[in-house]
Amino acid sequence: MTTADLVRLEAVTHQRGPTAVLSEVSLALPPARLAVLAGRSGSGKSTLLHLVAGIMAPTRGEVTVADKAATTVHDWGQVALLPQRPALTPELTVAENAHLPARLRGRDPDPELLTRLGLDALAARPAHDTSLGEQQRTALARTLVLNPAVALLDEPTAHQDDEHVALVLSALTAAVAAGTLVLVATHDQRIIDLADDLLPLRSGRLLEQPAP
Numbered sequence: 457m458t459t460a461d462l463v464r465l466e467a468v469t470h471q472r473g474p475t476a477v478l479s480e481v482s483l484a485l486p487p488a489r490l491a492v493l494a495g496r497s498g499s500g501k502s503t504l505l506h507l508v509a510g511i512m513a514p515t516r517g518e519v520t521v522a523d524k525a526a527t528t529v530h531d532w533g534q535v536a537l538l539p540q541r542p543a544l545t546p547e548l549t550v551a552e553n554a555h556l557p558a559r560l561r562g563r564d565p566d567p568e569l570l571t572r573l574g575l576d577a578l579a580a581r582p583a584h585d586t587s588l589g590e591q592q593r594t595a596l597a598r599t600l601v602l603n604p605a606v607a608l609l610d611e612p613t614a615h616q617d618d619e620h621v622a623l624v625l626s627a628l629t630a631a632v633a634a635g636t637l638v639l640v641a642t643h644d645q646r647i648i649d650l651a652d653d654l655l656p657l658r659s660g661r662l663l664e665q666p667a668p
């Protein structure tokens with residue numbers, strides 16, 4: 457590990473009732489990387505993302521973001537999460553949802569963000585009148601709108617057709633180029649093929665450490 461590491465897990469075990477859904481996971485990830493958590497359904501990918509998001513604390517071990525306990529980081533510009541279910545505000549428009557973190561800070565969002573995710577034509581439509589794939593891309597835009605230090609993306613291509621997968625992949629690589637550590641949980645080989653660090657999880661255990 458180096459001081460440049462942005463996200464660290466040290467000997468993290470997480471129990472759900474009597475079951476350890478993550479066991480002794482250690483990893484360290486620097487900025488400006490695409491790190492991909494790959495593993496079968498139930499292997500612990502979402503749980504690991506939620507621990508880095510600080511939504512819950514690990515049963516044992518430490519999860520830090522920029523050397524602070526992840527549960528104490530409440531800054532969307534530092535750590536932003538795309539959950540598996542998009543969780544938009546249904547009565548707000550696509551643009552209002554996507555831009556909300558920027559507006560709350562009095563910042564002007566990148567005008568190209570919606571265009572890059574193929575959402576231009578839908579910008580003024582209430583989120584509840586859009587498809588699941590469109591909602592997912594809107595939530596992805598909301599995740600990236602502040603250029604966060606860490607973007608946690610749970611199955612970001614799950615509801616996308618091939619054409620829109622290409623847009624999502626471009627958004628991920630653009631975020632990495634802008635300095636974001638993008639940590640993705642996915643089964644999608646198209647994302648796995650782009651990974652700087654591949655983190656295979658099996659039954660809650662990390663099979664390989666990322667290369668130093």
Ligand SMILES: Nc1ncnc2c1ncn2[C@@H]1O[C@H](COP(=O)(O)OP(=O)(O)OP(=O)(O)O)[C@@H](O)[C@H]1O
Nearest residue numbers: 472473477495496497498499500501502503504641
């Ligand atoms: N609230 C809960 N209570 C008990 N067990 C849970 C709970 N949430 C998740 N689990 C279990 O924890 C394990 C890991 O779940 P997790 O959602 O992290 O897996 P995943 O790899 O993201 O799966 P998927 O690819 O299907 O989303 C699974 O066996 C799941 O059943």
